[in-house]
Amino acid sequence: MPGDAPRTGRGRPRRRLREGAWGWLFTGPMVLVLGLFLVLPIAMALWVSLLHWDGQSDPFNGNADFVGLDNYRRLFTEDGLDRTLFATSLRNTLYYVLLTVPLQTVLALFLAIAVNQRMLRGRGALRTVFYFPSVTSSIAVSTVFLFLFQGSGAVNRMLGRLGVKGPNWFADPRGLVWLVLQPFGVDRPAPTAGGPLGLPWSEWFAGPSVAMCTLILMAVWTTSGTFMLIFLAALQDVPPELEEAAALDGANRRQLLRHVTLPALRPVLFLVLTLGLISTWQVFDQIYVMGRGAPGNTTLTPAYLSYSAGFDNADYGQGAAIAFVLLGLILLLTAVQRFVLRERDGKPRRHPKGARRAAR
Incomplete structure (x- = not known):
């Protein structure tokens, strides 16, 4: 109203205080739940990592021996079985991550692009078929793969019928590098000292075993469907004007994918890579069902080694x-991945001419 006095800023602090109180009122229960079931257990586990505890007494009443950083020192600096097994588990998981994450990401993106085609018939059925392995129990899938790839399983029988006879490859503890080089007269060298964490260089560069490759195949098959849906949702949010303008300017499918689709999918790509990185470094249930580190600790992972140290060795x-x-390690790799996939300020994205014109 013309005759009203101008408003002052005295009521703003009260309003902000009231809004903050309502915000904490609604978020308080979730914060309390996260504190009780996430933050507090992490703090308790951190204290346990500084103790020598057998799991029988109360570790918070002085009934366990405080050893400080000795548990960490045994993993990194002291020669012994603990460091050897830990280095072996890191080697195995490193190959598992380097092969699984790119394969499942590329396959999921390819499937998402395929089922996103408007002219494709039966898109709903194909999406269901591709997503179905992701909702199947990992224990059930691991059990099926275990029966398929064991010594007397269907895979070895099929290879025998094709004339590929020999030892049970899936029980061979050697890596793929030495298996491939063996026909050329290159044998596995004798273990020597000098590698990281006391593991010989010949073990670090041996490659994944056939059993680990089987786990990689299973992981790619069971996780690609979930990431396909994430990519599919992102693809449907890409402005069609950009694609149409680029197509009118003569951009082919490869240029369209590189200069229009992938830049638009950068945040989703970071999400998929992060989820894949976390899940692969934490792999446990497949390892528990399909051999518990066998053959020869070539499928041993840090997650299973942590479980075995506590529940098997007390x-x-x-x-x-x-x-x-x-x-x-997961937090560090996630930070590196975020740095690599970050938006470069001051460097414009490279789009086809039609895409730039449509963006204006």
Whole structure:
């Protein structure tokens, strides 16, 4: 109203205080739940990683021996079985991550692009078929793969019928590098010292075993459907004007994918890669069902090693230390991945001419 006095800023602090109180009122229960079931257990596990605890007494009443960083020192600096097994688990999981994450990401993107075609018939049925392995129990899938790839399983029988006879490859503890080089007269060298964490260089560069490749195949098959849906939702949000303008200017499918589709999918690509990175470094249930590290610890992972240290060897401090090392490694790799996929300020994206004109 013309005759009203101008408003002052005295009521703004009260309004902000009231809004903040209502915000904490609605978020308080979730914060409390996260504190009780996430933050507090992490703090308790961190304390356990500094103890030598057998799991029988109360570790918070002085009934366990405080050893400080000895559990971490045994993993990185002290020669022994603990460091050897930990290095072996890191080697195995490194190959698992380097092969699984790119394969499942590329396959999921390819499937999403395929089922996003408007002229494709039966798109709903194909989406269901591709997504179905992702909702199947991992224990059930691991059991099926175990029966397929065991010594007397269907895969070895099929290879025998094709004339490929020999030892049970899936029980061979050698890596693929030595298996491929063996016909050329290159044998696996004798283990020597000098590698990271005391593991010989010949073991680091041996490659994944056939059993680990089987786990990689299973992981790609069971996870690509979930990431396909994530990519599909992102593809449907890409402005069609950009694609149409680029097509009118003569851009082919490869240029369209590189200069229009992939830049638009950058945030979703980071999400998929992060989820894949976390899930692959934490792989446990497939390892537990399909051999528990066999053959020859070539499928041993840090997650299963943490479980085995606590529940099999009654050394819960060592198991908690492995879990926190794994947590730190995942956080570090996620930060590196975020840095690599970040938006470069001051560097314009390269689009076809039609895409730039449509963006204006």
